[in-house]
Amino acid sequence: MKGLLIALMLTVGVGSAFAQYQENVHYSVVSEKATATPNVTEYFSMYCGTCYQFESLMPQIKAALKPGTKFEKSHVDYIPHDNPVMQAAIVQAFVVMEKLGAKGVEIRAYFFDQIHVKGRAVDSMDVIKKMFEENGLTKAEVDKHFADKTLQDKAKVMAKAYLSKQVNSVPAFVINGKYSIDIGSVKSIEELTGLINFLVEKK
Secondary structure: OHHHHHHHHHOOOOOOOOOOOOEOOOEEEOOOOOOOOOEEEEEEOOOOHHHHHHHHHHHHHHHOOOOOOEEEEEEOOOOOOOOHHHHHHHHHHHHHHHHOOHHHHHHHHHHHHHHHOOOOOOOOHHHHHHHHHOOOOOHHHHHHHHOOHHHHHHHHHHHOHHHHOOOOOOOEEEEOOOEEEOHHHOOOHHHHHHHHHHHHOOO
16 A cells, blocks of 8 residues: 555656546445435544555545535544554544544644654553643543543444445545445546546446
């Protein structure tokens, strides 16, 4: 996956037109029904190095989406392996970030940087909460968000959402809840966004 990411980055700005997108070559069907409205979901993990690198490409990917297409992120829970406590904790952290809006986007970037650039061990709930405090939230505010039953329930649902879409590695893109892209089948950002938009219109 890392090699693919490098290739995608090197080919940004180089146009490449796919004449035809093929099922089981460029994408697979992971659900019988598509969502009612155009939707792109990126499955990812803040513990994933390739997901961190992919963050720099997301503005270009989102800017290229067809008008009216909703973009969302869904955090998987299978990383770190063999640590169910932290698997659940990191998803809950992301759900809290979503609740915080623009501030949460800043905190997500901070988490990525601390984990993948600074090499910080984010291996306990205390560390996770401390990182929110380092971004301007009070301890009381952080504790309140993490104790929010609605957010806890949302995190539990999100944590396992990738299973029904047959996601087995991240980052992964599922379009309209029905089509999962084979990222290895594309060789540039233009091809990736072209494939996404092709599937956005496919029901």
